[in-house]
Amino acid sequence: xSNKHNRTKWTVRSALLRAVAILREEGxxxxxxxxxxxxxxxxxxxxxxxxDEPIHPITSRIPVTIKLMERxxxxxxxxxxxxxxxxxxxxxxxxxxxxxxARHQGSIVHACWAASQVxxxxxxxxxxxxxxxxxxxxxSYTDPSYRGLNIAGARRLEMIRFFHDAGFRRLLGxxxxxxxxxVRTIQKSEYRPIGTLGFFKIGPIRQDFGEIxxxx
Numbered sequence: 001x002s003n004k005h006n007r008t009k010w011t012v013r014s015a016l017l018r019a020v021a022i023l024r025e026e027g028x029x030x031x032x033x034x035x036x037x038x039x040x041x042x043x044x045x046x047x048x049x050x051x052d053e054p055i056h057p058i059t060s061r062i063p064v065t066i067k068l069m070e071r072x073x074x075x076x077x078x079x080x081x082x083x084x085x086x087x088x089x090x091x092x093x094x095x096x097x098x099x100x101x102a103r104h105q106g107s108i109v110h111a112c113w114a115a116s117q118v119x120x121x122x123x124x125x126x127x128x129x130x131x132x133x134x135x136x137x138x139x140s141y142t143d144p145s146y147r148g149l150n151i152a153g154a155r156r157l158e159m160i161r162f163f164h165d166a167g168f169r170r171l172l173g174x175x176x177x178x179x180x181x182x183v184r185t186i187q188k189s190e191y192r193p194i195g196t197l198g199f200f201k202i203g204p205i206r207q208d209f210g211e212i213x214x215x216x
Contacts, residue, residue, distance in 0.1 A: 043198030
């Protein structure tokens with residue numbers, strides 16, 4: 001079942017604040033490509049992590065408990081991830097998506113989603129068909145107060161173990177190439193680039209490009 005996520009509702013003020021944050025954290029080049037992404041051109045680098053490869057130990061710098069989110073956690077998740085839509089989160093769970101959460105002192109401080117079979121990729125406005133032994137990782141988010149503590153790395157380790165034990169062959173994900181902090185995180189997590197996906201769009205005319213190497 002596809003899962004079409006709701007788009008964030010932007011205001012002029014929020015858009016300006018977002019642009020300033022991107023300029024400060026990622027630079028002018030990243031801001032330029034993201035502005036293009038709102039108009040005529042979008043692209044992402046597709047990355048993979050083969051699950052049979054060795055796992056290197058990763059430890060969070062603070063104690064966390066990592067577990068799958070349950071339906072009873074939806075309200076708490078929406079409080080943690082500001083801007084999350086409750087009906088969208090419930091739809092993801094109903095569609096069979098997994099949400100891995102990391103808790104510190106009982107509260108959610110990090111979460112990341114994964115999907116199999118079919119995924120609606122909102123950023124590229126297209127559906128992705130996944131092989132039966134593939135899972136797609138998306139929407140990783142850490143509470144700003146807990147960033148830089150390697151919590152996402154610890155969650156990533158548990159996610160790799162979970163999908164390996166479930167018989168999956170690889171995890172897929174995407175990163176915007178101009179987002180250098182995200183690129184560095186991907187490199188540290190032993191994902192490797194396997195292609196580029198994107199589209200050009202002028203008015204009603206749209207041309208998709210890219211492919212997934214090793215995809216069946």
